[in-house]
Amino acid sequence: MRSLTETEIRASFVNCSKGEVKRMDMPLDLAERPWEDLDFLGWRDPGAPERAYLVAESDGHLLGLALRSSSGAARGFTARSMCSLCVTTHTGGGVALMTARRTGEAGRQNNTVGQYLCTDLACSLYVRGKKRTAAGRGLDETLSLDAKIARIRHNLMAFVGRVTA
C-alpha cells in the first residue's frame, strides 16, 4: 500500500468516536514501515496493550478499524493457532481474538465482529516470508506468493465488510 501520514490515518477510522481517535497512539515507527510490503497497516497501541488498529485501503479509500484483543483465553504455550487473515500458524500467544465494534446502528448496540489475528498484526510480512514465527513452518503450502497476497486481501476485505455492513 502507499505510505500514510498520521493525519490520513486518524481520519480513516470508521468504528470509534472522535475522542477515541484523538487518544490513540500512532505507531512509533511510522516512517520506517515497509509500505510496499504491506496489505494493511496494523499496530498495537503503545499506550494501551489491549488495543490494536488496522488501516486498509479499498478502491483508494482508507478504512481504519479499532480493535480490542481479548485477554483471558490463555492457551498452552505449545498450542497452535492460526491467523484468519494471513493463515499463519503461531504458538504461544502469537494469535489473539480481536474484536471490532461494528459501524452505525449495530455498533451503537455494542455489536462486534471477532476475528483471530496475528497479535503483532504483521500479517503482510509473514505472507511474504519477511517475518517468521516461533512455530516455524506451519502448513506446507504450495500457493504462490501472488495467490497468498490475493488471499490475505480477500480475507481482509471480508473482515472489513462484516464490520461495516
Ligand SMILES: [Zn+2]
Ligand atoms: Zn496474520
